[in-house]
Amino acid sequence: MPAEDDRELIRRFQKGDESAFNELVRKYQKSIYQIARRLLGSHEEAEDLSQEVFIKAYHGLAGFRSDAGFFTWIYRITVNSALNVLRKKKLRQILSLENVGFSIASRSAAPDQQIEKEEALQAISRAIDRLPKMQKIVFTLRHDQKLTHKEIAQILNRDEGTVKANYHHAIRKLKKAVKS
Amino acid sequence: MNENMNRRHVADELIVHFDEGSLQELPEELKAHIETCPNCRQALEDLIRLQNGLAQLTPAEPNPGYWNNFLPKLRQRFENESSRRRGRDLAWIPAMGIALILALVLLTSPTQIGPPIWYESQIWAEGSTVLWDDDLTSEEWDKLIQITGNEDIVSTIVDASELELIEQLSETYPYPSCDLIDQLGEMEEESFNAFLQKLMDYPIIQS
Numbered sequence: 001m002p003a004e005d006d007r008e009l010i011r012r013f014q015k016g017d018e019s020a021f022n023e024l025v026r027k028y029q030k031s032i033y034q035i036a037r038r039l040l041g042s043h044e045e046a047e048d049l050s051q052e053v054f055i056k057a058y059h060g061l062a063g064f065r066s067d068a069g070f071f072t073w074i075y076r077i078t079v080n081s082a083l084n085v086l087r088k089k090k091l092r093q094i095l096s097l098e099n100v101g102f103s104i105a106s107r108s109a110a111p112d113q114q115i116e117k118e119e120a121l122q123a124i125s126r127a128i129d130r131l132p133k134m135q136k137i138v139f140t141l142r143h144d145q146k147l148t149h150k151e152i153a154q155i156l157n158r159d160e161g162t163v164k165a166n167y168h169h170a171i172r173k174l175k176k177a178v179k180s
Numbered sequence: 181m182n183e184n185m186n187r188r189h190v191a192d193e194l195i196v197h198f199d200e201g202s203l204q205e206l207p208e209e210l211k212a213h214i215e216t217c218p219n220c221r222q223a224l225e226d227l228i229r230l231q232n233g234l235a236q237l238t239p240a241e242p243n244p245g246y247w248n249n250f251l252p253k254l255r256q257r258f259e260n261e262s263s264r265r266r267g268r269d270l271a272w273i274p275a276m277g278i279a280l281i282l283a284l285v286l287l288t289s290p291t292q293i294g295p296p297i298w299y300e301s302q303i304w305a306e307g308s309t310v311l312w313d314d315d316l317t318s319e320e321w322d323k324l325i326q327i328t329g330n331e332d333i334v335s336t337i338v339d340a341s342e343l344e345l346i347e348q349l350s351e352t353y354p355y356p357s358c359d360l361i362d363q364l365g366e367m368e369e370e371s372f373n374a375f376l377q378k379l380m381d382y383p384i385i386q387s
Contacts, residue, residue, distance in 0.1 A: 022251055029250050037240045047242070051254050058258065124233045134369065142199075144239055171195050171230070178229045179222075 006070040013061055021061070025054055028071070031145055032078050038140045039082040041129070049085060053078050075145075075155045079137055086133065120178060127177035135170035138163055190220045198227045 006027075012020035032053050037046035056077050064073065131139060134156075141152045149167065153160040193210060197203050203224065206214070214220045 025251055025254060029247065033242070034239045043240070043242055046240075050250075051257055054254055055257060055261065120229070120233050121237055124230065124237060143234065167199065168192070168195055171198060171227075172191075174234075175223070175226045175230050178233055179226050 010061060010064060010070060014064075021058060024057070024070070028074055029054075032074065034144055035075070035078050035140055036082055038128070038144060039079075039136065040085055045085060049078070049081055053081055056081070069154070072151065072154045075141070075147075076157070079141075079155060082137075083133070123177045124174060127174050131170050131173060135166045135173070138166040139170040139174075142167055187217070187219055187223075190214070190217070191223050194220075194223055194227055198231060203228055203231060 006024070009020040009024050013024070029050060033046055033050045036049040036053075037043065040046055040049060053074065057074050060073075060077075064070070128136065128139065137156065138152055141147045141155065142149070147155070149160050149163045153163045156163065190210065190213060194203070194206075197206060206224075214224055
């Protein structure tokens with residue numbers, strides 16, 4: 001990630017240049033959307049979350065310190081916001097007295113009807129969807145966003161060993177999905 | 181050396197190579213082991229299949245015109261948010277007016293005004309507008325859920341009481357964020373599950 005460009009854009013934004021923020025949005029919108037889509041599943045939720053992330057970033061940028069990487073910061077907002085959405089869903093299920101077991105069962109059955117690709121790809125997709133949250137986040141950042149374990153550790157505020165262990169477990173689970 | 185390589189160790193090694201994209205360039209020692217070990221060969225084949233599968237899985241993309249509209253939509257949300265904020269900034273004016281009128285009524289009324297009485301029938305009649313009363317205690321919410329037994333009303337109530345519940349229950353978790361909702365994202369999985377358990381033990385949920 002060209003952090004130097006980001007620093008310059010942030011400096012311009014902090015001096016009142018709104019177009020600098022637009023450039024930051026254009027630069028990161030796809031990555032943010034992809035992470036959100038992978039973690040939340042639907043386009044609507046991913047769209048809403050992406051916009052929410054940029055709104056938070058907009059309000060937080062005034063006090064943003066340039067020694068911290070912008071992409072680390074905005075990815076962290078994305079991951080935390082996605083976790084919030086998932087957790088609020090879970091909370092709402094409990095609070096509204098829904099049968100959580102039933103909801104999970106219906107959700108896991110739904111993708112089967114939607115995915116039309118060949119069987120192996122379906123299996124991988126489903127396996128990614130079913131990864132535990134932290135493994136899914138680590139896998140998404142490593143595989144989809146091509147971040148290093150060190151960068152992921154910074155984003156998640158975890159040590160690198162934990163990130164590697166999560167990635168390792170994720171790959172072992174995905175490997176089972178393609179087992180011949 | 182082959183004898184020293186247990187299956188688990190090789191599996192771990194292979195995942196490291198998978199991660200580094202070097203499954204096709206394994207060290208000679210590892211290659212030699214794999215040639216003699218059917219299980220490890222299977223593990224390597226599975227990883228290669230996974231690698232090929234992942235390469236074909238393209239990330240979900242919205243329709244092509246979507247990105248052209250993303251920024252204008254975002255700017256529109258900023259606008260809406262600013263308008264709401266401006267509205268909130270001025271919200272003290274009607275509130276002050278109501279307070280003044282109430283003060284006048286209290287001062288001029290010959291009879292003492294008692295605490296508001298919560299009529300179940302009125303709440304029924306109000307339907308979803310019952311949410312105007314954000315000051316209901318948790319016991320009252322509890323009672324309301326028992327009375328209505330209506331999922332729509334209950335879920336509306338849940339929205340309104342959610343923050344309060346989170347506020348009460350998350351106090352024991354010292355997280356840096358001052359935004360209560362953000363705290364949820366910062367919780368460790370274990371703490372979050374403990375938090376959920378606590379929530380499920382809460383009287384409203386038990387009802």
